[in-house]
Amino acid sequence: MTLGRSWSYTIALLASVAVVSCAQVDDPCKIKSRVVADDKYCDKYWECENGQAVQYDCPNGLVFAGKHRGVTEGCDYPWRSNYCEYPKVQINPPIGAEHCDWLYGIFGHETSCTRYWTCWNGTATEQLCIGGLLYNENAHSCDWPENVDGCQKHPLCNEDPNGNVPLGKSCNRYWQCQGGYPRLQRCPAMLVFDRRSLRCVVPPTDECEIITTTSPPQEEEENLKPGQHKRPTTEYPNGQPGSQRIRN
Missing domain, CATH: 2.170.140 (Antimicrobial Protein, Tachycitin; Chain A)
Structure with a gap:
């Protein structure tokens, strides 16, 4: 009898937590932008459609950055501007492709310190650091060689x-x-x-x-400064950036 009451209390408590969590998300239909971030997951967001809040996923590897921000659909790379800080996490697992840990992102080259990959919807484009710079995986950009662990000699x-x-x-x-x-x-x-x-x-x-x-x-x-890298003209296959949004 005591176990039954305890179990019922646990279920009620979990339901209460879920309601509180949902309540923490602002209603996108009551704000001007009509789009709000999810309160738990940085790769999800809510958008007002026909008076109802609808949840969407950012493209794989990206996180919500705000309306009209980021590289596509209001989503951007996780390391930019601390868009995905604790306790928020990315809930969607990575979808790998050749040279790409995620479908979208910037990743180090497997064999070269002067090259790296830009991945857009799973399509990898090889890029080259110039001006004596090497690719820094921590900064996700080209950097001075002395700042790049494991590739000190050019x-x-x-x-x-x-x-x-x-x-x-x-x-x-x-x-x-x-x-x-x-x-x-x-x-x-x-x-x-x-x-x-x-x-x-x-x-x-x-x-x-x-x-x-x-x-x-x-x-x-051209001699780029540390932290800069040449923006590839082929970063967005098939013309302008964009992909079909993933609706939950």
């Missing part, structure tokens, strides 16, 4: 960790390795980089008979 500096390396066909720019880390450098005015002596000299050289006055190609000129 392939450009394999032969000489403190030497100079030519930069493509440029006559006045080159890589300067410092302890295995490359830094983009430019020769002083009126000098050119000599590929044989690996230093700046007075022209002409075998490759540069006159001083270059035109700007080098954009890919040589």
Whole structure:
């Protein structure tokens, strides 16, 4: 008899908790945006439709960021702006694809420290860090080599960790390795980089008979700052970003 009363009390308590939890979610039909975050799960949200609150899931790997925010459907990568902090969690399990831990996200390369993958609806696009940077999995972006665990030495500096390396066909720019880390450098005015002596000299050289006055190609000129990475133009397959929303 006592066990029966205890069991009934437990059921009543759980029901009460469920009601309180539901009550914590603002009614999206009573606010201007018509969209609110779920109170427990950061990859779910509620939207007002025909006067009723309807729950939706963010695309796999993304979390709710707010109406008109994020990369698609009001959802964004979990690490941006602390969109998924404790005690909230992602309830939906990852759906893996080739090179992608989730259908949407940015992930490290399996064999290269200078490359990474951007995944959009399970389609992986290979990206390259430039300007002497390496991919930092903790920051989800390209970063200075000394900030990247496990990839301290850059392939450009394999032969000489403190030497100079030519930069493509440029006559006045080159890589300067410092302890295995490359830094983009430019020769002083009126000098050119000599590929044989690996230093700046007075022209002409075998490759540069006159001083270059035109700007080098954009890919040589670009030198990203730490924490930045080039936004891929192919990040969104089939044109504009977007995918069919998942309704619960």
